Amino acid sequence: xxxxxxxxxxxxxxxxxxxxxxxxxxxxxxxxxxxxxxxxxxxxxxxxxxxxxxxxxxxxxxxxxxxxxxxxxxxxxxxxxxxxxxxxxxxxxxxxxxxxxxxxxxxxxxxxxxxxxxxxxxxxxxxxxxxxxxxxxxxxxxxxxxxxxxxxxxxxxxxxxxxxxxxxxxxxxxxxxxxxxxxxxx
Numbered sequence: 255x256x257x258x259x260x261x262x263x264x265x266x267x268x269x270x271x272x273x274x275x276x277x278x279x280x281x282x283x284x285x286x287x288x289x290x291x292x293x294x295x296x297x298x299x300x301x302x303x304x305x306x307x308x309x310x311x312x313x314x315x316x317x318x319x320x321x322x323x324x325x326x327x328x329x330x331x332x333x334x335x336x337x338x339x340x341x342x343x344x345x346x347x348x349x350x351x352x353x354x355x356x357x358x359x360x361x362x363x364x365x366x367x368x369x370x371x372x373x374x375x376x377x378x379x380x381x382x383x384x385x386x387x388x389x390x391x392x393x394x395x396x397x398x399x400x401x402x403x404x405x406x407x408x409x410x411x412x413x414x415x416x417x418x419x420x421x422x423x424x425x426x427x428x429x430x431x432x433x434x435x436x437x438x439x440x
Contacts (some may be wrong), residue, residue: 260310279326337407376392409436413438
């Protein structure tokens with residue numbers, strides 16, 4: 255993972271989210287919103303590929319522009335996009351397999367998710383007791399609330415797809431990034 259530079263997010267996940275945004279609010283709304291962005295940011299975003307990395311700030315600005323154009327608030331739009339993305343990923347057979355996966359297996363694999371989405375910092379996670387995990391982001395203290403919220407929604411959606419209920423994420427900022435206390439029931 256990179257250190258000392260701005261955080262970037264995966265072009266692959268950005269492109270997937272873009273398709274979901276177009277489906278949710280309409281391609282015309284997304285196109286008008288992108289015109290609100292500075293030219294350099296719009297070009298970076300529109301030029302994203304499955305192997306590129308995009309400054310986290312650019313993706314956040316895109317969501318802000320789309321939410322404003324669609325008359326939506328950013329947190330609910332972001333959550334809806336995240337939920338649709340996770341749903342598509344774990345659809346059918348994966349959902350069945352997830353239901354037989356232990357809490358420990360689910361939680362200890364969250365760092366893999368993190369590495370696919372961000373190229374800065376690291377995530378460390380562990381189950382501390384039945385129905386409770388500690389998830390820590392290190393080396394990315396400037397991670398915005400937008401991206402922290404996106405991570406929490408993604409983790410919550412996977413836990414819910416695996417049959418966990420009443421999933422709660424309680425973040426706390428740290429010098430290195432953030433610590434999340436995650437709880438759930440069956």
